[in-house]
């Protein structure tokens with residue numbers, strides 16, 4: 012190799028490393044998913060820019076201690092086609108900061124011990140009483156690649172099937188219909204978890220923290236003003252909290268006693284962004300702000 016070629020190879024290698032190093036620890040490469048490039052405030056964790064097929068797809072605030080996300084944030088687009096069949100993936104840079112870029116499918120055999128130590132793995136969910144609950148759902152994306160990218164365990168929390176296949180799925184569909192029909196510009200969605208007051212529910216042996224509730228909020232500053240009556244108040248921003256435990260009290264989300272068995276106790280309550288932020292502040296012990304200036308003002 013001639014010296015100039017060697018220098019060029021080194022420069023290319025360094026550039027590649029810089030791109031890869033940005034996946035974990037900093038939201039700057041994927042700020043575009045947030046309204047006004049402003050990530051939610053009041054939650055502490057490890058930023059992950061979720062990269063798949065060498066493009067940033069969405070953002071996750073990950074909790075290493077809980078081995079599960081606090082929230083995932085993404086841009087909504089109206090879905091096309093079917094839910095993809097794609098392997099579950101992990102984030103190599105949570106285990107090895109210098110690892111190559113992007114999420115990686117789990118290998119067929121045993122998983123590297125540092126990966127197991129640093130994040131949830133498929134074994135945590137197999138034979139458990141919890142399903143894999145997407146925070147960023149595959150349903151709310153047009154491109155096949157964006158949909159495949161949601162199948163990574165750093166975007167997943169232990170969610171009861173009664174919620175995941177019931178009221179929470181209905182919420183995801185309702186948000187899809189509302190944004191698909193009336194949002195005229197970018198729609199920023201953030202979906203996260205509410206922990207138990209005393210952090211004592213785990214999947215496995217203190218492996219993956221189980222959330223008591225899931226929450227979600229969207230911000231769509233530019234929308235069709237001719238909203239039907241039932242959607243007044245749904246723009247520019249709206250929020251919801253869903254139960255993940257039928258035995259929780261009813262102070263945050265009341266239970267519909269007439270709901271059918273597999274879904275009873277997994278109700279979803281829609282609410283204003285302000286009410287959601289009060290619930291999060293009360294539970295987390297500090298002010299939480301999901302969108303810049305409550306999603307007021309232009310994009």
Ligand SMILES: *[C@@H]1O[C@H](CO)[C@@H](O)[C@H](O)[C@H]1NC(C)=O
Pocket residue numbers: 134137138
């Ligand atoms: C799950 O349960 C099945 C049936 O009881 C068992 O054969 C299998 O080994 C279990 N898998 C894991 C990963 O524990």
Ligand SMILES: *[C@@H]1O[C@H](CO)[C@@H](O)[C@H](O)[C@H]1NC(C)=O
Pocket residue numbers: 089090150184185187188191192
């Ligand atoms: C999602 O929204 C699109 C566009 O409004 C609609 O065509 C589609 O049927 C919706 N899908 C689901 C599962 O709600």
